[in-house]
Amino acid sequence: MHDVVVRTERLALRILDTEDAAVLAVPAEWVRRKIVQQExxxxxxxxxxxxxSGEVYGFCGLFWRAAKGITLGYAIVASARGRGYATEAAGAVLGWAEDRQIPVYASVRPPNPASERVLRKIGMELDDHYWDEDGERLVYRRSPNPRSAGRT
Known part of the structure; x- marks a missing residue:
């Protein structure tokens, strides 16, 4: 049985398992590193x-960036996009973090209007931007104490 961390009306967000790598199209080593991060x-x-049903639609959660802090990140598999899962999951994760007073930001490499819409829908606003080796990044944050979208 998988450990569910957050539930919403339609979704269960659970700790990753190495078996998820194939569905998520990521290396098993990436999943193993995220399991260690969780621990x-x-x-x-x-x-x-x-x-x-337990069908895997993607991943959503918090990434530790040593130089930059804790960032919200997500990816939904192509066959499940356009159904609001990213917004629902991201809102639930952000609410989970806020309940624990974990400061979170999200960054988007433009142009990425779909991700920017998700972040705005969960109450995050454009706060800053920076340039790294891959180009410009837009930084989104949510002001303190709003209630999260997608949380039950």
């Missing part, structure tokens, strides 16, 4: 699953 820090990217 050490108490948070990580989590598998976004259908609450009823």
């Amino acid at each position: 050490r820090l108490g948070f990580s990217p989590w598998a976004v699953t259908d609450r009823s």
Whole structure:
């Protein structure tokens, strides 16, 4: 049985398992590193699953960036996009973090209007931007104390 961390109306966000690598199209080593992060820090990217069937739709959660802090990140598999899962999962993760007073930001490499819409829908606002080796990044944050979208 998988450990569910957050539930929403339609989704269960659970700790990743190495079996998720194939569905998520990521290396198994990436998943193993995220499992270690979960064990050490108490948070990580989590598998976004259908609450009823357990089907994996993607991942959403918190990434530790040594130089930059804790960032919200997500990816939904192509076959599950356009159904609001990213917004629902991201809102739930952000609410989970806020309940624990974990400061979180999100960054987007433009142009990425879909991700920017998700972040605005969960109450995050453009706060800053920076340039790194891959180009410009837009930084989104949510002001303190709003209630999260997608949380039950």
